[in-house]
Amino acid sequence: MATPLAGGGPLSFAVLGVENMAESLGFYQGIVGMEVIGEDMLRGPRFAGHWRVPPETRAHAVLLEARGFPVGRIMLLSFIVPRRERVRARRERRMIGLMNLNFYVADIHSAHRDLSAKGYEFWWPPRQHQLSAGVGQETGALLEGPDGVILNLIQLDSTDETTRIGRMRKYFREEGATRTGFSPVVTSAHGVRARDKALPIYRDLLGLEVVIDEPLGPADERTHWRFLQGDHPYGKIALGQALNYEVEDLTPFAVAPNIGYLAQGFEVANMDAALAFCRDIAAEIYSPPDEIDLPGLGRTVSMLVRNPGSGALMQLMQKS
Numbered sequence: 001m002a003t004p005l006a007g008g009g010p011l012s013f014a015v016l017g018v019e020n021m022a023e024s025l026g027f028y029q030g031i032v033g034m035e036v037i038g039e040d041m042l043r044g045p046r047f048a049g050h051w052r053v054p055p056e057t058r059a060h061a062v063l064l065e066a067r068g069f070p071v072g073r074i075m076l077l078s079f080i081v082p083r084r085e086r087v088r089a090r091r092e093r094r095m096i097g098l099m100n101l102n103f104y105v106a107d108i109h110s111a112h113r114d115l116s117a118k119g120y121e122f123w124w125p126p127r128q129h130q131l132s133a134g135v136g137q138e139t140g141a142l143l144e145g146p147d148g149v150i151l152n153l154i155q156l157d158s159t160d161e162t163t164r165i166g167r168m169r170k171y172f173r174e175e176g177a178t179r180t181g182f183s184p185v186v187t188s189a190h191g192v193r194a195r196d197k198a199l200p201i202y203r204d205l206l207g208l209e210v211v212i213d214e215p216l217g218p219a220d221e222r223t224h225w226r227f228l229q230g231d232h233p234y235g236k237i238a239l240g241q242a243l244n245y246e247v248e249d250l251t252p253f254a255v256a257p258n259i260g261y262l263a264q265g266f267e268v269a270n271m272d273a274a275l276a277f278c279r280d281i282a283a284e285i286y287s288p289p290d291e292i293d294l295p296g297l298g299r300t301v302s303m304l305v306r307n308p309g310s311g312a313l314m315q316l317m318q319k320s
Helices: 021-031 045-051 108-117 164-176 195-205 271-280
Strands: 013-017 035-042 058-065 073-080 095-104 127-130 137-144 150-156 187-192 209-216 223-229 236-242 260-267 284-294 298-306 313-319
Touching (some): 108 150, 195 236, 195 271
Antiparallel strands (some): 127 137, 284 298
C-alpha cells in the first residue's frame, strides 16, 4: 500500500442530502440495519461557510454506523431552506460524479422481493456475474434508493476461500453483517472523466491500494474500473471512466443544499499535510479547513475539496 501523506484510510462516511429524514432513516436504519450514533442541528457561520450556503441555513444531521465499524457510514443532512433540487433530476444511470453506494446482502432474492413490495424500484431483477479468475461469482441488483441515490445490492456467491469473493463472503457472514443481513457501505462508486487525475488523492493522500484496474462491461458500453481498498474490507472506492459512451456531468448539482449524494468523507491525521497535498495536485479547495462539529464525531477540522478527475466533493476531516 502507498504511504499516505495524511495518514487516512477507507471511506469514513458518505454524505447524503436528504429530502425526508424519516424516510431516509427508515431505509438506512430500518432496512439496512445501521444504528444512529450522532444527531444534531447544524448551524452557524462556520457550517454555512463549509457548505457555501446562506448564513441562516440550518441542517438536521444524522450519522449512522454498522456494527461499530468506523468505515462505510452514512451522514444524512436535511438542509432547512426554501428550495432544494435533486442531483439526479433526470434519473441518469451513468454520470460524472458520485454514482452509487454498494452494500452486501445475505440474500439478494429475498431483499429484491421485500424492497419491491415496499415500493422501491429496481433497474432489473438480480443478475449473477462471473468475474475474472481468482475473484469469483456474485449476484447483484441496482435500485433507486431514498433521495435519488443509486444503491447496488450484492450477494457474494462463491464459497471457495481461495477467491476474493469467497474470503469476503466468510468475513461478511461471520463478522460483517448488520442485524438485518446487510453490510455498511462496501464500495462508493465515483464516475470520473480522467481516472489518472482522480487517483492521487485516494492513493497518495489517503493511502488506498489499487486492487482491480481493467475495462469491464459490454462492447458498446465499456467502462474502465479502478477499485481501491484501504486497511478495512469495507469503505472501498471504485473509479469508473466511460470509454466509448457519453455520460452526464452531475457535479455542478451535487452541492448543498441539494438532495442526493453530495460528498465522500475521509478522516486524515494531519490537515496541514492534506491541504498542502491538495494544492500540489491543483485540487480546487471548495472550503478551507475550519473547525466544524459533526454528529457522532465531535469537533473536527474539516475542508471540502473537488477531486481533480471529476469535480466531485470530498470532505476531509481531522478529529480535534
